[in-house]
Amino acid sequence: MDTVRQGGLGTYDLAGKVAVVAGGSGAIGGATARRLAAAGATVVVGCRKEDDRIRKLVADLPGHGHWAAPLPVDDTEAIDHAASLVGQRHGAVHVLVNAAGTTRRIDHDDLDALDDDLFDEILRVNVRGVYSTIRAFRPLLVxxxxxxxxxxxxxxxxxxxxxxxxxxxxxxxxxxxxxSLARVLAPEVRVIGVSPAAVDTGFVPGRSREAVLAQATRSPLRTVVDADDVAVSIMGVITQLRLTTGSVVLVDGGWHL
Structure with a gap:
């Protein structure tokens, strides 16, 4: 008979845990790295390339032992190398946040503007990149x-x-x-999605801050979502939702209603 774990798990304590943030150079990734470090985790900031901005982010994180690792999610060989480096240094990973992503603002009725190359690029980064990252870090997460x-x-x-x-x-x-991955990786690993509405960052090229504000005005909570709001929600998922996996948590001010 399969082993059944005892409940009463309580809050997930991040002190001494190792957290990897893919897309750590972005607004949500950077805010999440800061929250994880403040909670006591050792944070590996995954980025396309290490530059002065990333070095400053790492240096400013509370605590110690944080570092940056090249982790371009559209390059499987580089992802595998990053996982190898993390494994050599830490031996295990307790938190993996996949915050890397890409897009471009294209009117939905302009089918010609969304050509095959752009379509493939978005899927390669936003879907395959996440899959490849989880696959590479699976042994460390287990x-x-x-x-x-x-x-x-x-x-x-x-x-x-x-x-x-x-x-x-x-x-x-x-x-x-x-x-699918939540089913495969259980019971050692939870997999949870966090889904914000429009976030007040520069993530979407061509989208103005006014457009973000207008969307917030039409939502029930009438609140502009910023990167740290999403980071706080990610922290809640990690530390509080101990018996949740395979689910998606909305962070949208009630916009879906």
Whole structure:
């Protein structure tokens, strides 16, 4: 008979844990790295390339032992190398946050503007990149024994509205893939998605701050979501939702209602 673990898990204590943030150079990734470090985790900031901005982010994180690792999620060989480096240094990973992503603002009725190359690029980064990252870090997450993967998704996965049709499709695929992986990686690893609505960052080229504010005005909570709001929600998923896996948590001010 399979072993059944005892409940009463309580809050997930991040002190002494190792957390990897893919897409740590972005607004949500950077905010999440700061929150994880403040909670006591040793943070590996995954980035496309280490530059002065990344070095400053790492240096400013509270605590000690943090470092940056090249982790371009569209390069499987580089992802595998990053996982190897983390394994050599730490031996296990307890938290993996997949915050890397890409998009471009294209009107949904302009099918010609969303050409094959751009469609493939968005899927390669937003879906395959997350899969490749989880696959590479799986042995380290299993070694952690009680680990969690958080995929940063989007409300666009449910509404089909967003910066482009390809972006919406990629986030819907990410959510479904998360369900599959949650089943595969249990019981050692939880897999949970966090889906914000429009976030007040410069993530979407061509989207103005006024457009973000307008969307917030039309949501029930009438609140502009910023990167740290998403980071706080990610922390809640990690530390509080101990018996949740394969689910997606909305962080949208009630926009879906």
């Amino acid at each position: 070694s952690g024994g009680d680990s969690v993967v958080v995929n940063v998704s989007s409300l666009s996965s449910e509404t089909g509205k967003g910066s482009s049709i390809a972006y919406c499709a990629s986030k819907a695929a990410l959510d479904t893939m998360g369900k």
